[in-house]
Amino acid sequence: MKVESLSNAGGCDVLRKTFASSLCLCGALVASQACAESTSNSEQEIALLKQQLKMLEQKLDRLQSQTAANAVTAARAKAEVKTQVKAEARSEAKAVVANANAAIAVKSPAPASGVVVTMPNNRPTICTAEGANCVAITGRVHYDIGGYNYRPNTAATVPQRLDSGENVRRARIGLAGKFFNDWNFALVYDFGGTSDGFGGAAPGSLPGGGVSGIENAYLSYTGLKPFGGRMAVEAGIMDLPYTLDEATSSNDIMFMERASPGIIATNIAAGDFRSAAGTRWYNDQLWIGGYVTGPATGAIHSASSAAPAGTSEQYGAVARVAGNPISGKDYSVHLGADAQWLIQPPRNLIANTQTVTLSDRPELRLDPTTLVSTGAIANVSGAQVYSLEWAATYGPLILQGEYFWYNVDRTANTGVPLVGASSLKFHGGYAQAGYVLTGEGRSYNAANAAYNGVKPAHPFSLDGGGWGAWEVAGRVSQIDLNDQLATANGITGGRQTVYTLALNWYVNGNVRFMLDYLHGSISKQASPVSTADVGSRFDAVAMRTQFAF
Incomplete structure (x- = not known):
């Protein structure tokens, strides 16, 4: 101034x-x-x-x-x-x-909680603060209802009718988690299968024909990470990732049931409820695994012939090599090969026999009756199954198929006279396609060398939400269980062809409704030396209500 x-x-x-x-x-x-x-x-x-x-x-x-x-x-x-x-x-x-x-007094930060509770995909999960130890509650329910229009070709056809109705196909609840990052576990019990049994006669079946039991009870160590991949060494009761269809979760398959050729293969020495020990190694492009397998949950096995239905344990092995060699943002190609060996068939210590049965229901579980079956093949010393698998995705489209060759050796030294040729050969396969109308695709699951399910981009909601995801799918499958016809020692298991159309509504990440239409035909003759027709045809419509977490 x-x-x-x-x-x-x-x-x-x-x-x-x-x-x-x-x-x-x-x-x-x-x-x-x-x-x-x-x-x-x-x-x-x-x-x-x-x-x-x-x-x-x-x-x-x-x-x-x-x-x-x-x-x-x-x-x-x-x-x-x-x-x-x-x-x-x-x-x-x-x-x-x-x-x-x-x-002003400064408030110090709150101490870290001892546990962290999360809900990934609505699955209640409790982990320690550092995430090294977790336990989660898992469960699923598959409730089926439907009916058959079953038409036997002749009065000599067995069965003459199939039962329509409902079935709690799966009702599982259990725990899964990890210890110290590298130790993984699962303990899951299945209360379902109210119509899945074989008249109560099968090992592990419950009165009324249902099959329930421990579906998963295993421990897996994943701390080994050679060659830049991920490796697991595991043992217990588990779902073996053998074949592409079986490696896909039942929550994610496109149809209510897997194709009969794969079911028949896995029932020999793999499949659900199977005791096993083995290892798998994988990265984003390659999966290699091998397991030694034993009996399934609930199978009766005893070394004492005085025990009811005294039967020794069976032993087998499975191996699989599969991968995703070609992949991009919205496309992929999957290729693989599988092998299975029944090394020691179950042995009935009373009758002194070793038998194997190849059979399946008509790709639906409302009635437990099988329409194609070899019956109990006697003097079986072993069996082998070899298969090829392939799949491809492009945006919302998925194509998938597998083919199987079954060999059954009849050379067992059981004291029972050897009947027939030393081996039997069967074959079968399926091809299927699915298309998601709302545009979602299926991601690749490298840990199992299979594809995940559809996750709707816009879950259904009446409060301004979307309408979920909608998928249409079609499949044709065929299994031929006939061999050495026109000979006294041949097998007339029948030849089954099933065409299936499906409409799936993925309401959200936890709820799905499935609608299947099946048309099937069974070509079967009365005996290896008789050409009398005892086949049948059928149409079926079924619906599944599914929720899982």
């Missing part, structure tokens, strides 16, 4: 002096001009006065320029003063705030 006052005062004094000088100059000029007129207009004096006037004008210009410069300097100084004042004010304000904060 002082700088501005001084500058303005000095400029005013200079201007006053300049104006005074100018007035004096003008007076002098007038006087000079008057004198010049009276003294004959002296030209020398006029020139001198003009020179002095010009010098005064130049001096006046310099004084004006200096005054403008002083005004700029004063404004700049004023701005600097204001900036300094504001900075000092801000510093004082910060100091006040800091003092006020220092006076």
Whole structure:
């Protein structure tokens, strides 16, 4: 403020002096001009006065320029003063705030909880704070209802009818989790299968024909990570990832039941409820695994012939190599090969026989009756199954197929006379396709070398949500259990062909409704040496209500 006052005062004094000088100059000029007129207009004096006037004008210009410069300097100084004042004010304000904060007690962070509860895909999961130990509750319910239009070809056909109705196909509840990051476990019990048994005669079946029992009870170690992949060493009761269809979860398959050729293969020495020990290694492109297998849950096995239905345990092995060699953002190609060996068939210690039966129901479980079956093949020393698998996806489209070759060796030394040829050969396969109308695709599950299910992008909700995901699918499957016909020692298990159409509604990540239509035909003759027709045909419609977490 002082700088501005001084500058303005000095400029005013200079201007006053300049104006005074100018007035004096003008007076002098007038006087000079008057004198010049009276003294004959002296030209020398006029020139001198003009020179002095010009010098005064130049001096006046310099004084004006200096005054403008002083005004700029004063404004700049004023701005600097204001900036300094504001900075000092801000510093004082910060100091006040800091003092006020220092006076407030700071709350320390809450200590980490001992456990963390999460709900991935609505599965209640409890983990320790660092995530090294977890336990989760898992469960699923598959409730089926439907009916058959069954038409036996002749009065000699067995059976003459199939029962329509309902079936709690699966009702599982259990625990799954891990210890110290690398130890994984599962303990799952299945209360379902109310119509899945074989008249109560099968080992492990319950009165009324249902089959229930321990579905999973295993321990797996995953701490070994050779060659940049993931490896698991495991043992117990488990679902073996043998064949592509079996490696796909029952929550994710496109149809209510898997195709008969795969079911017949896995029932020999793999499949659900199977005791096993083995290892698998995988990365994003390759899966390799092998297991030694034993009897299934609930199978009666005893070394004492005095025990009811005394039967020794069976032993087998499975191996699989599969992979996803071609993949991109919205496409993939899957290829694989499988092998299975029944090394020691179950042996009935009372009858001193070793038998194997290949059979399946018509790709539906409302009635437990089998329409194709070899019956109990006697003198079996072993069996082998070899298969190829393939699949491809492109956006919402998936194509999948497998083909199986079954060999049964009849060379057992059981004391019972050997009947027939030393081996039997059967075959079968399926091809299927699915398309998600709402555009979702199926991701690849490298851990099982199979495909995951459909997860709706817009789950169904009446409160402004979507309508879930909708999928249509079709499948054709065929199994031929006939061999060495026209010979007394041949097998007439029958030839079954089933066409299936499906409509699936994925309501959300936990709920699904399935609607299947099946058309099947069974070609079967009365005996290896008789061509009498005892086949049948059928149509069936069934619906499944499914929830899982």
